[in-house]
Amino acid sequence: MNSIVVMPDFFLDRIMRLTSKEEFFNVLTEKARFGGGSIRDIPTRDVKGGNAVNIAYSLARLGANVALFTIGDEIASAILHQTFLEFRNNVDLFIVPGNHGRTTSLEFLSHEDIKFNLMVSDVGDNANFGPEKVNSEEHLKILGNADATIVTNWGSNLKGTELAEYVFENSSKALHFIDPADVESRRLDFQKCLELISEITDVLSINENECNSLGKAIGLGTLIPEHYESEIVKSAAKTIADNVKISTDLHTRKGSAWSNGREAEFVHSIRVEAKTLTGAGDVWDAADIIGYMSGLDAKERLVFSNASVSLYVRNSSALPPRLDDVFDMLDRIGA
DSSP: OOOEEEESOOEEEEEEEESOHHHHHHHHHHHHHTTOOOOOOOOEEEEEEOHHHHHHHHHHHTTOOEEEEEEEOHHHHHHHHHHTGGGTTTEEEEEEESOOEEEEEEEEOOSSSOOEEEEEEEOGGGGGOOGGGSOSHHHHHHHHHOSEEEEEOGGGOTTHHHHHHHHHHTOTTSEEEEEOOOOGGGHHHHHHHHHHHGGGOOEEEEEHHHHHHHHHHHTOOOSSOSSOOHHHHHHHHHHHHHHHTSEEEEEOSSEEEEEOSSOEEEEEOOOOOOSOOTTHHHHHHHHHHHHHHTTOOHHHHHHHHHHHHHHHHTOTTOOOOOHHHHHHHHHHTTO
């Protein structure tokens, strides 16, 4: 397999694990009344992040050959080289000098609430990662030989449309995959982006929030309400795919769906106690891409991706699964 090319974002993530949002907001309100102060004893850890980096790392854990194009300063570069050290034989890093992003992710994990995470970010120079960052002769050769090219976090990149067009046009043999991340504040621009790249894009990967943003941009309103069942997810994927003219993979809390605008499939999520939320969508994407590269049909690919992400979210160390781990899980559930 030739390399799977992933780009462009890198963030340093600080993850804070909290109980309920009500308890946290009550503490904030109390501290504000007294003019500030410290909130102690909140479990916190610093990890590498960014959709592109997380997907690249998850792909490497699944055994893929990866070329990661991203941006960061000297400290970021050292972190990335250390992070991918064990994969030095199958991962190539191309790090443009610049200001990487920084995110604080608040994970609310109480049993009473719906589990969710809220991310507060400074996107840094990820906001302007355009074709000029991937234009050397070596870069173009890597794109030309790629089996898949993945462009992530369009929502944070003001040059995201130009980057996607450039990367996909210069990787004619590859699967072209885009995961835009949160596009709510730029949803109309993203709709226009998809109109421009629909003929050169094979897969649009979104979650329920991104699905609703795109639904509103198209003029269809909220496609996935707060409370929903599997048929809603399946119908939403079909509606999006039919409107944007790109096969759509939609991953949600209750399950994942695929549609090409005519046919559709849905597979329920595997129920686990969630111990990690940040990065779950990236792990799902990585498994989805491996499914495409392996020639799995839509339902098989969704099962494989759901199994992969279930192993991730149940793991408090936020470590993506290896291929053998996923196969063991599929054997256990009889898939």
